[in-house]
Amino acid sequence: MPIVSARGLSRSFRVSEKDPGLAGTVRHFLKRRVRTVVAVRDLEFTIEPGEMVGFLGPNGAGKTTTLKMLSGLLHPSGGRVEVAGHVPARREAAFLRRITLVMGQKQQLIWDLPPLDSLRVNAAVYGLDDREAARRISELAEMLELGEELHRPVRKLSLGQRMKAELMAALLHRPQVLFLDEPTLGLDVNAQAAMRRFLADYNRRHGATVLLTSHYMADITALCPRVLLIHAGSLFHDGSLEQLTQRLAPRREVRLELADTLPDSAFSGYGELESCSGRDVRLLVDRDRLTTVVGRLLADLPVLDLEVRDPPIEDIIGRLFRQGSIEQP
Amino acid sequence: MEPASTIRRHARSIARFWSSSLAAEMEYQFNLLIEVAATLITLAGSLFTLSLFFGRGQQLGGWSWNAALVVLGIYTLLNGFSSTLLRPNLGNLVKQVQSGGLDFVLLKPMDSQVWLSLRTLSPWGLPEMVLGLALVVVGTIRSGAKPETTALLTGGLMVLAGITILYSLWFVLAATSIWFVKIWNATEVLRSLLAAGQFPVSAYPPALRVVFSTILPVAFLTTVPAEAILGLASGGSLLAGLVLAGLSVVGSRALWRLALRHYTSASS
Structure with a gap:
């Protein structure tokens, strides 16, 4: 009841x-x-x-x-x-x-x-x-x-x-x-x-x-x-x-710490570049491509550290509401 | 829950309401001194006005000065009652609607009208009530009336009816703030209505006399109770006063229930 x-x-x-x-x-x-x-x-x-x-x-x-x-x-x-x-x-x-x-x-x-x-x-x-x-x-x-x-x-x-x-x-x-x-x-x-x-x-x-x-x-x-x-x-x-x-953020955030600074163009083809300041880089990667992309990143780039996480829920919901309308998936 | 325990719970709550509002009043010592001084000055003012009455030996609308003193006493009593309970509580009602504080009242398992009408007690009207009673006693004795027990009981009953009518009108005006939120000053309107009750209704010009006994219930606030004490009241006016008091309470409750249906609660 x-x-x-x-x-x-x-x-x-x-x-x-x-x-x-x-x-x-x-x-x-x-x-x-x-x-x-x-x-x-x-x-x-x-x-x-x-x-x-x-x-x-x-x-x-x-x-x-x-x-x-x-x-x-x-x-x-x-x-x-x-x-x-x-x-x-x-x-x-x-x-x-x-x-x-x-x-x-x-x-x-x-x-x-x-x-x-x-x-x-x-x-x-x-x-x-x-x-x-x-x-x-x-x-x-x-x-x-x-x-x-x-x-x-x-x-x-x-x-x-x-x-x-x-x-x-x-x-x-x-x-x-x-x-x-x-x-x-x-x-x-x-x-x-x-x-x-x-x-x-x-x-x-x-x-x-x-x-x-x-x-x-x-x-x-x-x-x-x-x-x-x-x-x-x-x-x-x-x-x-x-x-x-899952429903609102079908992508995950990949944070990289690199040995060198790289131009933004170096990250195309992996996912959406969220931010890139010096050697710290954040990428948004589709969930279903995540393992492939991570493998390629480690193989292609001078990665010191790598972390995968969900973008903060505040950000997801905040972005959603700023856009003004929710599209029903 | 059976009615007896509900009544007991309400009574205990009201006792705590009043003791806490006295405590809050005592919290500011300096303010307390000022209030005491203001009360004394108001009383002195009332007594001065009265001394003017005593100086003359005329009649007022067919009332001897001493009989008119009983009317003035009842007016003073009602005025003190307004300062003690009506003004602090019903003035607050309007504020509570504006601020959304009414929400907390509505969440309590207590009659919201009782809560809103009796939540605070301002002690500063009490001396005025005592003065009013004293005037009634003095006026009655000096007017030579030898009131019997029935007359006194009827008089007391009619004073209660007057208080009930005044309260209900005041409550109804304050309750309309649920619709209008910013209410025109209900307190002032009711004060002037009550002020018209300082003198026997028959002392007013005929046109006003009609208005005060029919449209506005001024006569039932002070004149009829005074007549009852002096043993001069007609059965008709007593009955009318009681019926009016009953209707006004029922009406104020009905209006309050309706008002709550329209309450939209101040945003967040």
């Missing part, structure tokens, strides 16, 4: 448009030009309990809109969605107790008070008695390596500490389904890594299902065996990250 299922899930918004300048403003005031923008179109996917799924797509692809529909904040314009056996938009208490939504750009902690005060409020809202709340707070604090920070006003905490405290507030009721929208946004590398360790740990301990968006591909590669990629509101890929790489 999937814990999350979306069938033909769609959402459109009506937005009004305005030309710049005074004339545009007057026209805008007198007669609104309203356009319907489709944010999410016909999404179909299911997630099994305990899965950790990465949710990828460029800005404006519809990731946040989808997460908001899954957590009941937005009513879908079409299709059906079910999470933990509930229709999210009804926002039944039993549903809300089983989910959480963490938004990297928004915060729920009371700014002027220590996180513990906000946690006390949440404990009451979720109907936890003081003993149970204290137990969960100390468990989460230990997992997140928070200590006396919990006694300091939120406004005095660093971004990393604040985000950890936000997670505590979002997880105090021990939800089974976690929707995380950019939980590592703006954090430094160490804080990001700590956050990833925590999420993996939480998933293991409580068997929680996680759907995660992130701009940092390292979050996805470290946590999510499965990714959903959406583009312009539609689902483009549902599978492992490797499959996505």
Whole structure:
């Protein structure tokens, strides 16, 4: 039984448009030009309990809109969605107790008070008695390596500490389904890594299902065996990250370190020359020709070192989206 | 979950809401001193206005000055109530819609209208509420009315009805920010409406009197409760006040449910 299922899930918004300048403003005031923008179109996917799924797509692809529909904040314009056996938009208490939504750009902690005060409020809202709340707070604090920070006003905490405290507030009721929208946004590398360790740990301990968006591909590669990629509101890929790489990047990157510098023309016939700076050369080679090409390279050129790797997933996806459209292979 | 435990959970949450908003208020000591000073000055101002009333022995729209004092007392009480709960919470509602903070409220297993209406408590309206009550007591005694228990109970009930009507109107105006996002200043509109309730409705020119008792419910905010306390209210106006209070709550809840269907949540 999937814990999350979306069938033909769609959402459109009506937005009004305005030309710049005074004339545009007057026209805008007198007669609104309203356009319907489709944010999410016909999404179909299911997630099994305990899965950790990465949710990828460029800005404006519809990731946040989808997460908001899954957590009941937005009513879908079409299709059906079910999470933990509930229709999210009804926002039944039993549903809300089983989910959480963490938004990297928004915060729920009371700014002027220590996180513990906000946690006390949440404990009451979720109907936890003081003993149970204290137990969960100390468990989460230990997992997140928070200590006396919990006694300091939120406004005095660093971004990393604040985000950890936000997670505590979002997880105090021990939800089974976690929707995380950019939980590592703006954090430094160490804080990001700590956050990833925590999420993996939480998933293991409580068997929680996680759907995660992130701009940092390292979050996805470290946590999510499965990714959903959406583009312009539609689902483009549902599978492992490797499959996505195969599908999007049928070529691999060959890095060479040469004994001498060679002119660019020396590399024609092997593959596409990606970069050539001094003795370091990068080539993109079709997967099916890879072994032949590598053999020829070693035989023909003064190679000191050779490395074959997949181009970074950021680059692949980034290039894809810069081109503006995805061609279905 | 059975209703009793839901109510208990809501009550416990509200207690924590209020203790945390008091704590946040205490966080800035200097600001606290300024607020105390401002409250004292406001009270002094109200008392000065009152002293002008006491100086004259006339009638106001058929009300003796002392009876009119009961109206003024109820107005002061409602004004204090607005400063304590309505203004901080419902003013915040508009901000929450703009900033997207409403999302966190909607994610909680708690009635969102209750949350939004009671999330913070500003202690600075409380002295005004006490002053209002004192005025009601003084006015009642000096006007020579010997109120019976029923009159006092009816009066209390009608004050609650007035508070309910004021709250519902305010909430409805604030809730429309879901559609318009940038709301014209609902707070000011409601304050002026309430300010019209400083004096008995019959003190106004006939045309306004009609407006205040029919289109705008000013009469039910202060005049009718005062009449009830003084034992002067007609059964019809009591009933009308209660029905209006009931309808306004039902209406505000219906509108809120509708508004949430149209909530689009501030982007990301």
